[in-house]
Amino acid sequence: MKFKKHISLKPYNTFGIDAYAESFMEVNAINDLQTVLKEVKHPFILGGGSNILITKNIVKPVILINLKGIEIIENHPGSDFVLVKSQAGENWHEFVLWCLENNFGGVENLSLIPGNVGTSPMQNIGAYGVEIKDVFEQLEAIEIKTGSVKTFKKEDCNFGYRESVFKNIYKDKYIITSVTFRLTKKEHNIQISYGAIQEELAKENIEKPTIKEVSKAVIAIRQSKLPDPKELGNSGSFFKNPVIPTKHFLTLKEKYPNIPCYKISEALVKIPAGWLVEKSGFKGQRFGDAGVHKNQALVLVNYGNATGTEIYNLAKKILKSVKENFGIDLEIEVNIV
Numbered sequence: 504m505k506f507k508k509h510i511s512l513k514p515y516n517t518f519g520i521d522a523y524a525e526s527f528m529e530v531n532a533i534n535d536l537q538t539v540l541k542e543v544k545h546p547f548i549l550g551g552g553s554n555i556l557i558t559k560n561i562v563k564p565v566i567l568i569n570l571k572g573i574e575i576i577e578n579h580p581g582s583d584f585v586l587v588k589s590q591a592g593e594n595w596h597e598f599v600l601w602c603l604e605n606n607f608g609g610v611e612n613l614s615l616i617p618g619n620v621g622t623s624p625m626q627n628i629g630a631y632g633v634e635i636k637d638v639f640e641q642l643e644a645i646e647i648k649t650g651s652v653k654t655f656k657k658e659d660c661n662f663g664y665r666e667s668v669f670k671n672i673y674k675d676k677y678i679i680t681s682v683t684f685r686l687t688k689k690e691h692n693i694q695i696s697y698g699a700i701q702e703e704l705a706k707e708n709i710e711k712p713t714i715k716e717v718s719k720a721v722i723a724i725r726q727s728k729l730p731d732p733k734e735l736g737n738s739g740s741f742f743k744n745p746v747i748p749t750k751h752f753l754t755l756k757e758k759y760p761n762i763p764c765y766k767i768s769e770a771l772v773k774i775p776a777g778w779l780v781e782k783s784g785f786k787g788q789r790f791g792d793a794g795v796h797k798n799q800a801l802v803l804v805n806y807g808n809a810t811g812t813e814i815y816n817l818a819k820k821i822l823k824s825v826k827e828n829f830g831i832d833l834e835i836e837v838n839i840v
Contacts, residue, residue, distance in 0.1 A: 504535055506564055515567060516552035517617050519736030520811045524565040531569050533680055537650040539566060548678050553618030553738055554626060555838045558811035568592050568621055570680055573601055583690050586640055588683045591621025603715050608691035609638040611718040615725045617732055617739055621679040625669040627662045631721055632697030636662035640685040644677040665743055665836055693717060699724050728799045736805030741818060742776040743834045755829060776833055777801035783824040793817045815839060
């Protein structure tokens with residue numbers, strides 16, 4: 504196995520940023536990955552490229568994780584649960600569709616989220632009231648320093664809102680190679696109260712949806728709001744929805760009576776970041792080839808030839824404006840590299 508030299512990363516990141524890797528290798532087997540790690544101690548690990556904004560050429564050796572395979576590892580006839588193990592290189596949405604075809608429930612609300620299975624626990628991906636932690640059983644990861652395989656249970660991952668140990672204390676220390684999910688077989692826990700799912704189901708006169716019908720509704724909602732990265736470079740939600748003190752929210756509500764919110768507790772309220780960006784005047788705005796999507800202000804886009812730095816500068820402009828207008832510090836969800 505040899506590294507290729509001076510490879511464009513444009514096909515490997517959903518923003519479509521045309522940065523270069525000085526050296527690049529695609530790994531298709533765990534044994535090969537362990538062999539490479541004996542020689543390369545500080546690699547740049549690339550998965551589906553859906554949660555990164557590349558602002559410069561990558562000097563570190565880039566290793567693309569392309570491990571494939573989905574298998575049922577536990578399925579007792581009398582149990583309503585099944586354990587499904589997916590290798591890290593599987594496309595996330597394709598994995599969701601595989602689960603639906605097998606009538607395995609739990610991930611239908613996470614349909615059409617870009618990226619690969621291996622990166623899904625890193626930021627505890629979530630949508631429409633469901634997060635990875637709700638269906639997570641365990642994962643396997645290789646320690647970069649030693650090449651040894653370690654199993655992480657749910658309690659080891661310290662999942663939070665778009666957070667896990669792999670985004671902080673274990674960042675750049677482990678490579679996730681597989682994820683195992685605990686999914687339902689019969690008594691599915693249908694989640695349709697969050698967002699516009701009920702409205703979408705009502706259009707089809709569906710009162711008691713199947714998991715496939717929930718997935719179809721989620722896909723329709725996402726396609727109506729979010730651009731396809733294959734057609735318009737983006738990384739989905741660029742900012743986290745901020746959580747602020749209720750007292751701060753009530754002050755804002757006096758000025759903005761229609762400000763939306765989700766109650767977290769008596770003391771805390773979550774505000775949609777997209778609303779803050781839109782009210783700051785950025786929705787649909789374009790600065791060269793960097794812009795904010797016309798249908799969803801939470802999504803920054805590359806209209807063709809924007810650099811990562813140009814998109815990042817736009818993000819910083821938005822952060823400053825939201826802070827000035829609302830006194831809220833937005834946090835970037837995407838990894839800036």
